[in-house]
Amino acid sequence: MSGSTDPDAQVFETARKALAGNARLRREIEATRTERPKGDGTPRLAWLPDLDRIRRVVVKNARGHAFHELGQPMLEEPDDILIVPLEVIDEERLAEFLTVDLGSAWPEVGSRLLQRMYEGIDMADGWIIVQPGIYVFAVIETDGVTVRSIIREYLLTEVSWR
Structure with missing residues (x-):
C-alpha cells in the first residue's frame, strides 16, 4: 500500500x-x-507476490469457513482456486463473483450458515460481513462447496470443491 x-x-x-x-x-x-x-x-x-504462500492461506481460510458455516470438513484439495486483484478482473466476471446464489436448497439444519440466513445478522446479499471494507466472505453449497472472499476490497478469492 x-x-x-x-x-x-x-x-x-x-x-x-x-x-x-x-x-x-x-x-x-x-x-x-x-x-x-x-x-x-x-x-x-x-x-510479485509469493502465490504459493497466498494460495495456502486462501485454501486454509476457505476450509475454515466451510467447516464453521456448514460443519463440513473439506480435507481434499480444492478443484478450483481463484486469486485475483479486483482491479484486473473484467466486469462480467466481477458481477458473477459478487452474485451469491444460494439456490433453492437450504444449509444443514443447525449449521451456522442456516442460523445466519434465518436471522439475517451480519449478512448482506449472501455475503457475511466480518469487518466492512476489510473482510467479507460467502459460502455457497450448490454443486459442491464454494467459498468466496474479498480482502480489503482489493483481493478476490474463490475456492471450490465439487
Missing part, C-alpha cells in the same frame, strides 16, 4: 510493526520488487 518496505512509510500499523521487527521479511518482500515502464515511459512499481 505504501510502495516501500520501510516500516516508517507504512499506512497500516500492523505492517509497520511486522516490517520493523522482521528484517528477513523485509528482504523477502524487497526481492519481489520490480519496476516496469508505463505507457508514457515513467516507471511503475510492482510487487
